[in-house]
Amino acid sequence: MDIVTQVLSGVFALGPIAAMIGASILGVFIGALPGLNPVMAIALLLPLTYSMEPLVALGMVAGIYNGSMYGGAIPAILLRIPGTPAAIATTFDGYPMAQRGEAARALKIACWSSALGGTASAIALMTIGPILARATLAFGPAEYFWIAMFGMASIGVLVGTDAAKGLMAATLGLLLGTVGLDQLSGTARFTFDQVWLLSGLDLIVILVGLYALPPVIALAEAADLKGLSAAQLKLEPAKVPWSEVRSLVPTWIRSSLIGIGVGILPGAGGNIAAFLSYNAAKSASDDPDSFGKGNPVGVAAAECGNNSDNAASMIPALTLGIPGNVIAALVLGALLIHGLQPGPQLFHQNPGLVGGFMVQMLLTSLLILAVGGAAATKIFAQVQRLPGVMLVPTILVLMAVGVYVINGRVIDLWIMFVAGLAGYVFEKTNIPLAPIVLGLILGPMAEQNVRRALLISRGDVTELVTRPISAVIALATLGLILFPIVAAISRRRRSA
Amino acid sequence: MKTLLIGASALALSTVAALAEYPERAIEVTIPAPAGGGTDTSARKLATLLEEELGTSLAILNVAGGGGSVGVTQFMMDKPNGYSLLATWNSPITTVPQVQNVAYDVDSFTPIASTSETAYTMCVSPDFPAETGEEFLAELAANPGKYTYGNDGIGGTMQMAAERIFQAKDIEAVAIPFGGAGETLQNFLGGHVDIYGGSISPVLPYTDSGEAKCLVVTSAAPVEALPQAAGLEELGLGSEETLLWRMVLAPAGTDQAIADRLAAALEKTVNDPSYVEFLATKGEVPNVVTGEALAERLRNEYDALAKVAEKLGLGS
Numbered sequence: 001m002d003i004v005t006q007v008l009s010g011v012f013a014l015g016p017i018a019a020m021i022g023a024s025i026l027g028v029f030i031g032a033l034p035g036l037n038p039v040m041a042i043a044l045l046l047p048l049t050y051s052m053e054p055l056v057a058l059g060m061v062a063g064i065y066n067g068s069m070y071g072g073a074i075p076a077i078l079l080r081i082p083g084t085p086a087a088i089a090t091t092f093d094g095y096p097m098a099q100r101g102e103a104a105r106a107l108k109i110a111c112w113s114s115a116l117g118g119t120a121s122a123i124a125l126m127t128i129g130p131i132l133a134r135a136t137l138a139f140g141p142a143e144y145f146w147i148a149m150f151g152m153a154s155i156g157v158l159v160g161t162d163a164a165k166g167l168m169a170a171t172l173g174l175l176l177g178t179v180g181l182d183q184l185s186g187t188a189r190f191t192f193d194q195v196w197l198l199s200g201l202d203l204i205v206i207l208v209g210l211y212a213l214p215p216v217i218a219l220a221e222a223a224d225l226k227g228l229s230a231a232q233l234k235l236e237p238a239k240v241p242w243s244e245v246r247s248l249v250p251t252w253i254r255s256s257l258i259g260i261g262v263g264i265l266p267g268a269g270g271n272i273a274a275f276l277s278y279n280a281a282k283s284a285s286d287d288p289d290s291f292g293k294g295n296p297v298g299v300a301a302a303e304c305g306n307n308s309d310n311a312a313s314m315i316p317a318l319t320l321g322i323p324g325n326v327i328a329a330l331v332l333g334a335l336l337i338h339g340l341q342p343g344p345q346l347f348h349q350n351p352g353l354v355g356g357f358m359v360q361m362l363l364t365s366l367l368i369l370a371v372g373g374a375a376a377t378k379i380f381a382q383v384q385r386l387p388g389v390m391l392v393p394t395i396l397v398l399m400a401v402g403v404y405v406i407n408g409r410v411i412d413l414w415i416m417f418v419a420g421l422a423g424y425v426f427e428k429t430n431i432p433l434a435p436i437v438l439g440l441i442l443g444p445m446a447e448q449n450v451r452r453a454l455l456i457s458r459g460d461v462t463e464l465v466t467r468p469i470s471a472v473i474a475l476a477t478l479g480l481i482l483f484p485i486v487a488a489i490s491r492r493r494r495s496a
Numbered sequence: 497m498k499t500l501l502i503g504a505s506a507l508a509l510s511t512v513a514a515l516a517e518y519p520e521r522a523i524e525v526t527i528p529a530p531a532g533g534g535t536d537t538s539a540r541k542l543a544t545l546l547e548e549e550l551g552t553s554l555a556i557l558n559v560a561g562g563g564g565s566v567g568v569t570q571f572m573m574d575k576p577n578g579y580s581l582l583a584t585w586n587s588p589i590t591t592v593p594q595v596q597n598v599a600y601d602v603d604s605f606t607p608i609a610s611t612s613e614t615a616y617t618m619c620v621s622p623d624f625p626a627e628t629g630e631e632f633l634a635e636l637a638a639n640p641g642k643y644t645y646g647n648d649g650i651g652g653t654m655q656m657a658a659e660r661i662f663q664a665k666d667i668e669a670v671a672i673p674f675g676g677a678g679e680t681l682q683n684f685l686g687g688h689v690d691i692y693g694g695s696i697s698p699v700l701p702y703t704d705s706g707e708a709k710c711l712v713v714t715s716a717a718p719v720e721a722l723p724q725a726a727g728l729e730e731l732g733l734g735s736e737e738t739l740l741w742r743m744v745l746a747p748a749g750t751d752q753a754i755a756d757r758l759a760a761a762l763e764k765t766v767n768d769p770s771y772v773e774f775l776a777t778k779g780e781v782p783n784v785v786t787g788e789a790l791a792e793r794l795r796n797e798y799d800a801l802a803k804v805a806e807k808l809g810l811g812s
Contacts (some may be wrong), residue, residue: 140688182560184673186595186810188650195569198562198596336771348701407530408559455672456644456688
């Protein structure tokens with residue numbers, strides 16, 4: 001009971017409440033603006049909260065994260081531009097609905113689905129999270145190595161249609177991850193005698209460059225665009241009848257479970273959750289052909305899927321210290337900055353804070369209903385009218401400030417710039433960006449842990465697979481790699 | 497020539513004036529670590545007290561990377577005018593140069609004052625066959641290569657502190673480097689390494705719960721919070737003390753009068769009851785060593801760790 005009081009008194013204080021509400025509104029705004037994304041917003045704003053209470057920083061993260069996942073649906077439905085990568089699947093049915101004059105209805109369904117998905121996910125975080133936390137002490141270097149391998153294998157399976165490009169991107173990420181002082185031998189790798197390379201390439205610097213700069217360049221390319229006319233933004237209030245709400249329930253349940261599952265997996269994100277839920281809804285439907293032509297179920301599946309990934313992605317981050325996605329990585333950074341080591345001791349040492357963050361993930365999901373309601377959606381839709389000529393310099397300045405603040409080094413601005421130009425080229429050539437980032441995160445994790453495990457076992461390789469947990473994860477990894485191959489072979493047999 | 501003389505005398509005059517009125521503008525404090533770490537929080541807390549004491553504002557600049565060497569290297573380029581200070585812990589000055597090629601050495605600074613310190617500890621699980629520091633070292637010595645100990649990173653101060661003791665006692669233990677004390681603790685609690693090696697405060701909750709038995713601290717004297725742990729003096733290793741400690745340094749060539757002024761201000765603020773209380777929450781105690789005595793402390797530690805690093809085969 002003591003913990004409950006501690007959690008609630010922490011969350012329901014002026015600072016955290018204001019942070020959650022402000023950040024939720026900001027999150028919807030950021031999601032709605034193509035070119036702004038939650039990763040960038042959180043990376044930019046987090047350093048500004050370092051001197052504040054941790055729950056203010058975490059409330060802000062929760063608000064932006066949940067708000068933006070819904071916000072991305074607004075331009076996806078109105079303009080067929082996904083406001084965030086996770087909103088790609090929302091365009092499939094959302095935009096046809098808008099064209100039929102049902103934009104308001106689509107937005108309302110998106111809003112409810114986002115809130116429900118987020119809520120389900122937060123509940124999973126609260127219930128499965130603490131249980132996992134107690135079990136995670138059994139995870140040693142050998143287990144972490146296999147988790148990293150599983151994450152890498154899932155990139156290979158889940159990413160894009162062009163496997164070669166996905167592999168190229170992942171390899172690039174792995175290569176970048178080797179730069180800097182080797183943690184286990186103290187040897188400098190690929191540093192070319194540059195002191196600033198000793199600590200390696202900063203993940204957030206690379207991320208901001210890769211993800212934020214290409215859309216800014218794209219905005220600049222279309223800078224003569226004046227935005228939308230007011231007439232295009234006229235939204236009639238829409239009523240969604242109860243019968244329709246009831247018909248969406250199975251979709252919400254299915255999509256929430258898929259989103260939570262994907263969230264726990266390191267290496268997959270909201271965009272994958274949305275795609276998988278969309279596909280699942282389509283294959284479960286009596287009328288799969290209606291998908292892609294303005295079926296509200298498609299909107300519900302995609303939006304519920306991408307929001308239910310959110311809180312669940314924090315489970316491995318908070319309990320194992322493994323970021324399931326980029327935002328979880330940022331949250332980990334924020335916790336470390338406040339002197340908190342993610343992992344089982346986090347619950348032991350600071351249950352008020354961890355519990356508080358979980359409650360914040362739940363509350364900000366529900367806040368989507370308030371800030372994303374019909375009226376607010378209408379206002380947020382006006383953001384689309386901001387002309388690119390104003391947006392581009394504003395975003396660039398924000399990016400530069402955010403990146404500089406991380407390490408106080410000018411060189412990071414150059415790294416960001418180079419990463420951004422590379423990201424632009426990659427996007428133009430259809431090379432996916434996610435495997436680069438995941439390679440950068442998972443590569444060092446896999447390498448360091450396999451070497452630690454071998455140090456502990458005195459070089460005995462069999463110990464990597466004879467420990468029960470590592471054996472299970474190793475088999476799962478193998479299955480993940482073999483499944484598509486087996487499926488492809490059996491498909492070929494059947495068609496032959 | 498005349499203008500040069502005038503210029504020179506004007507410069508000399510202004511220097512005298514600056515000394516008389518020092519500090520007359522904001523002082524920039526470089527912290528060679530990211531915001532939020534141990535050194536950062538200690539320095540920021542101290543800065544608020546120093547601002548009052550010196551009557552000027554202190555601007556904190558976090559320059560992270562390379563285990564502190566990036567920030568220290570950048571700090572080396574600052575002018576020795578009393579308006580640039582470095583607030584660091586000992587590793588970037590005495591440990592990092594042993595393993596990295598850095599552009600500075602232990603004599604590249606004007607020492608101002610050390611501020612606080614804490615020992616590292618080594619802990620084992622409750623069923624480990626030793627109950628005292630002496631038995632612990634004897635068990636390790638009797639079983640070369642049998643036990644693994646987690647530490648804060650290869651060539652880090654914690655590993656140096658442990659190896660200094662091990663080398664003196666002819667002990668061979670397998671070092672497993674982790675990303676920090678938290679990660680080490682997790683692997684120790686999970687039974688993946690035999691010995692926890694790291695700072696004291698993370699392991700304290702587990703000594704209370706009985707999941708960890710801390711038998712050695714790396715300070716000469718024992719530590720109150722860990723009654724079962726022996727200090728090095730007691731083990732006959734008093735000269736092998738290695739601590740985690742923090743200090744304020746200025747660029748080489750800083751005027752002695754300014755250095756003295758700063759040292760006096762630090763002596764007063766570090767011993768301020770509110771700061772001592774703050775340090776206690778992190779398991780640290782104040783210890784102000786100033787001027788030449790601080791330079792000697794740095795040099796002694798550097799030389800002792802150089803020997804350890806050489807035996808370990810580390811080195812730049």
